[in-house]
Amino acid sequence: MSSGAFIRFPVKPAICQAAGSRRSSARCLWVSHLEPPATLREQARSIIEQCPQTPGRVHPLGGFEDAPVHRLLTTVLPADRGLLLRKRLEWYACRGAGFHNDAHYFDVLFGAWCVAGPPRDIVFPRVTARVGAALGDLVIFDPCEPHAVLDAGQDAYARERYEGAAPSVFVGFEIALDAAARAAFAINGPPIAGDVLSSSVPINAETGALP
Numbered sequence: 001m002s003s004g005a006f007i008r009f010p011v012k013p014a015i016c017q018a019a020g021s022r023r024s025s026a027r028c029l030w031v032s033h034l035e036p037p038a039t040l041r042e043q044a045r046s047i048i049e050q051c052p053q054t055p056g057r058v059h060p061l062g063g064f065e066d067a068p069v070h071r072l073l074t075t076v077l078p079a080d081r082g083l084l085l086r087k088r089l090e091w092y093a094c095r096g097a098g099f100h101n102d103a104h105y106f107d108v109l110f111g112a113w114c115v116a117g118p119p120r121d122i123v124f125p126r127v128t129a130r131v132g133a134a135l136g137d138l139v140i141f142d143p144c145e146p147h148a149v150l151d152a153g154q155d156a157y158a159r160e161r162y163e164g165a166a167p168s169v170f171v172g173f174e175i176a177l178d179a180a181a182r183a184a185f186a187i188n189g190p191p192i193a194g195d196v197l198s199s200s201v202p203i204n205a206e207t208g209a210l211p
Contacts, residue, residue, distance in 0.1 A: 003076055004032030009127035014195040016144040018106035025197060026142035027186035032076040035136045036115040040069060044116035044169045051093035055162035061091040073173060076138060082180035090172040096162030097149040098205030103198050105143035109175040109185060113138040117168035119152045125208035133168060140175060144197040146208045157206050
Protein backbone atom coordinates (compact mmCIF):
# COMPACT_ATOMS: atom_id res chain seq x y z
CA MET A 1 0.00 0.00 0.00
CA SER A 2 1.34 3.42 -0.92
CA SER A 3 1.80 6.10 1.72
CA GLY A 4 3.14 9.61 1.68
CA ALA A 5 2.10 13.05 0.58
CA PHE A 6 2.71 15.73 -2.01
CA ILE A 7 4.06 19.08 -0.83
CA ARG A 8 2.89 21.84 -3.17
CA PHE A 9 5.09 24.87 -3.79
CA PRO A 10 3.82 28.44 -3.26
CA VAL A 11 5.94 29.89 -6.08
CA LYS A 12 5.76 29.87 -9.85
CA PRO A 13 7.64 27.13 -11.71
CA ALA A 14 11.07 27.84 -13.16
CA ILE A 15 12.40 27.06 -16.64
CA CYS A 16 14.56 23.92 -16.73
CA GLN A 17 17.09 23.68 -19.56
CA ALA A 18 19.41 20.92 -20.76
CA ALA A 19 20.91 20.03 -24.13
CA GLY A 20 18.61 22.41 -25.98
CA SER A 21 15.43 21.12 -24.30
CA ARG A 22 13.20 23.14 -21.98
CA ARG A 23 10.41 22.30 -19.56
CA SER A 24 8.84 23.77 -16.47
CA SER A 25 10.08 22.70 -13.06
CA ALA A 26 7.93 20.49 -10.87
CA ARG A 27 5.36 22.33 -8.75
CA CYS A 28 5.56 19.85 -5.86
CA LEU A 29 7.61 17.07 -4.31
CA TRP A 30 6.62 13.77 -2.71
CA VAL A 31 7.59 12.69 0.81
CA SER A 32 7.20 9.40 2.61
CA HIS A 33 8.85 7.22 5.25
CA LEU A 34 10.11 3.68 4.83
CA GLU A 35 12.17 1.80 7.38
CA PRO A 36 15.21 0.32 5.59
CA PRO A 37 15.61 -3.43 6.03
CA ALA A 38 18.49 -4.77 8.10
CA THR A 39 20.35 -6.01 5.02
CA LEU A 40 20.34 -2.54 3.49
CA ARG A 41 21.50 -0.92 6.71
CA GLU A 42 24.35 -3.40 6.89
CA GLN A 43 25.41 -2.50 3.35
CA ALA A 44 25.25 1.18 4.29
CA ARG A 45 28.03 0.63 6.82
CA SER A 46 30.49 -0.10 4.04
CA ILE A 47 29.29 3.01 2.18
CA ILE A 48 30.02 5.10 5.28
CA GLU A 49 33.61 3.85 5.16
CA GLN A 50 33.89 4.85 1.49
CA CYS A 51 32.55 8.38 1.94
CA PRO A 52 35.32 10.95 1.37
CA GLN A 53 36.24 13.11 4.36
CA THR A 54 35.76 16.30 2.33
CA PRO A 55 32.41 17.86 3.26
CA GLY A 56 29.99 19.76 1.08
CA ARG A 57 29.43 17.42 -1.85
CA VAL A 58 27.17 14.46 -2.55
CA HIS A 59 29.34 11.53 -3.66
CA PRO A 60 28.05 8.76 -5.96
CA LEU A 61 29.45 5.49 -4.60
CA GLY A 62 28.21 2.83 -6.97
CA GLY A 63 25.11 1.59 -8.74
CA PHE A 64 23.30 -1.66 -8.07
CA GLU A 65 20.12 -3.59 -8.75
CA ASP A 66 18.22 -5.29 -5.94
CA ALA A 67 14.79 -6.73 -6.71
CA PRO A 68 13.56 -6.88 -3.05
CA VAL A 69 14.60 -3.26 -2.43
CA HIS A 70 12.97 -2.20 -5.70
CA ARG A 71 9.72 -3.91 -4.68
CA LEU A 72 9.87 -2.31 -1.24
CA LEU A 73 10.28 1.15 -2.74
CA THR A 74 7.25 0.65 -4.96
CA THR A 75 5.08 0.11 -1.88
CA VAL A 76 5.38 3.77 -0.90
CA LEU A 77 5.03 5.34 -4.33
CA PRO A 78 1.71 7.04 -5.12
CA ALA A 79 0.42 3.97 -6.97
CA ASP A 80 -2.67 5.75 -8.30
CA ARG A 81 -0.35 8.08 -10.29
CA GLY A 82 1.36 5.28 -12.24
CA LEU A 83 4.93 6.36 -11.48
CA LEU A 84 7.56 4.17 -13.13
CA LEU A 85 10.51 3.33 -10.86
CA ARG A 86 13.66 2.43 -12.79
CA LYS A 87 15.43 -0.74 -11.69
CA ARG A 88 18.92 0.66 -11.23
CA LEU A 89 19.63 2.19 -7.82
CA GLU A 90 22.64 4.20 -6.64
CA TRP A 91 24.50 4.70 -3.38
CA TYR A 92 25.15 8.33 -2.38
CA ALA A 93 26.81 9.76 0.70
CA CYS A 94 27.68 13.23 1.95
CA ARG A 95 28.93 15.03 5.03
CA GLY A 96 26.43 17.80 4.47
CA ALA A 97 26.05 19.24 0.98
CA GLY A 98 26.07 22.84 -0.19
CA PHE A 99 23.32 24.16 -2.44
CA HIS A 100 23.41 22.75 -5.96
CA ASN A 101 21.18 21.16 -8.53
CA ASP A 102 21.47 18.07 -10.71
CA ALA A 103 20.11 19.46 -13.95
CA HIS A 104 21.90 16.73 -15.93
CA TYR A 105 19.07 14.49 -14.68
CA PHE A 106 16.73 16.51 -16.87
CA ASP A 107 14.58 13.58 -18.05
CA VAL A 108 13.81 11.97 -14.67
CA LEU A 109 12.52 12.75 -11.22
CA PHE A 110 15.04 11.90 -8.52
CA GLY A 111 14.42 9.99 -5.31
CA ALA A 112 16.56 9.95 -2.17
CA TRP A 113 15.96 7.42 0.64
CA CYS A 114 18.03 7.98 3.79
CA VAL A 115 19.33 4.67 5.12
CA ALA A 116 22.05 5.87 7.54
CA GLY A 117 23.33 9.00 9.21
CA PRO A 118 22.33 11.71 11.70
CA PRO A 119 19.07 13.67 11.39
CA ARG A 120 19.42 16.25 8.63
CA ASP A 121 17.15 18.15 6.23
CA ILE A 122 17.06 18.50 2.46
CA VAL A 123 16.37 22.19 1.87
CA PHE A 124 14.88 23.67 -1.32
CA PRO A 125 15.30 27.47 -0.98
CA ARG A 126 13.69 28.66 -4.22
CA VAL A 127 10.40 26.96 -3.37
CA THR A 128 10.73 27.52 0.43
CA ALA A 129 10.48 23.81 1.24
CA ARG A 130 12.42 21.48 3.50
CA VAL A 131 12.01 17.78 4.20
CA GLY A 132 13.55 15.39 6.68
CA ALA A 133 16.66 13.39 5.84
CA ALA A 134 16.81 11.09 8.85
CA LEU A 135 16.74 7.29 8.86
CA GLY A 136 13.87 6.08 6.67
CA ASP A 137 12.91 9.47 5.25
CA LEU A 138 12.25 9.42 1.51
CA VAL A 139 11.68 12.20 -1.01
CA ILE A 140 11.04 12.42 -4.77
CA PHE A 141 11.84 15.78 -6.35
CA ASP A 142 12.80 17.58 -9.52
CA PRO A 143 16.61 17.33 -9.74
CA CYS A 144 16.77 20.72 -11.48
CA GLU A 145 15.52 22.38 -8.27
CA PRO A 146 18.36 23.81 -6.10
CA HIS A 147 18.78 21.87 -2.86
CA ALA A 148 21.22 21.16 -0.03
CA VAL A 149 21.68 18.60 2.75
CA LEU A 150 21.95 20.50 6.03
CA ASP A 151 21.82 19.74 9.73
CA ALA A 152 18.25 19.82 10.99
CA GLY A 153 16.96 23.39 11.33
CA GLN A 154 19.81 25.02 9.38
CA ASP A 155 19.06 27.35 6.45
CA ALA A 156 22.59 28.00 5.13
CA TYR A 157 25.57 25.81 4.38
CA ALA A 158 28.74 26.47 6.40
CA ARG A 159 31.62 24.14 5.51
CA GLU A 160 33.22 24.21 8.97
CA ARG A 161 30.03 22.80 10.51
CA TYR A 162 30.49 19.54 8.58
CA GLU A 163 34.24 19.02 8.94
CA GLY A 164 34.59 15.54 10.45
CA ALA A 165 30.80 15.10 10.62
CA ALA A 166 29.14 11.71 10.23
CA PRO A 167 27.95 11.09 6.66
CA SER A 168 24.38 10.75 5.47
CA VAL A 169 23.88 7.70 3.25
CA PHE A 170 21.11 7.58 0.65
CA VAL A 171 19.78 5.06 -1.81
CA GLY A 172 19.11 7.14 -4.91
CA PHE A 173 16.54 6.14 -7.49
CA GLU A 174 14.97 7.55 -10.63
CA ILE A 175 11.35 7.94 -11.74
CA ALA A 176 10.83 8.05 -15.50
CA LEU A 177 9.60 11.50 -16.54
CA ASP A 178 6.73 10.19 -18.65
CA ALA A 179 3.19 11.56 -18.97
CA ALA A 180 2.12 10.09 -15.63
CA ALA A 181 5.02 11.66 -13.72
CA ARG A 182 4.56 15.02 -15.45
CA ALA A 183 0.89 15.06 -14.47
CA ALA A 184 1.58 14.00 -10.87
CA PHE A 185 4.25 16.67 -10.34
CA ALA A 186 2.56 19.36 -12.49
CA ILE A 187 5.39 19.58 -15.03
CA ASN A 188 4.22 21.33 -18.16
CA GLY A 189 5.78 23.07 -21.15
CA PRO A 190 8.29 25.80 -20.28
CA PRO A 191 6.77 28.92 -18.72
CA ILE A 192 7.07 32.19 -20.62
CA ALA A 193 9.25 33.76 -17.94
CA GLY A 194 10.86 32.81 -14.67
CA ASP A 195 14.08 31.60 -13.06
CA VAL A 196 16.26 29.46 -15.32
CA LEU A 197 17.64 26.24 -13.84
CA SER A 198 20.43 24.46 -15.69
CA SER A 199 23.93 23.10 -15.18
CA SER A 200 25.37 26.39 -16.44
CA VAL A 201 23.46 28.66 -14.05
CA PRO A 202 25.55 29.23 -10.89
CA ILE A 203 23.94 28.60 -7.50
CA ASN A 204 25.32 30.15 -4.32
CA ALA A 205 26.55 27.10 -2.40
CA GLU A 206 25.98 28.75 0.99
CA THR A 207 22.52 30.25 0.49
CA GLY A 208 21.07 28.65 -2.62
CA ALA A 209 20.53 32.05 -4.25
CA LEU A 210 20.30 32.22 -8.03
CA PRO A 211 21.98 35.01 -10.02
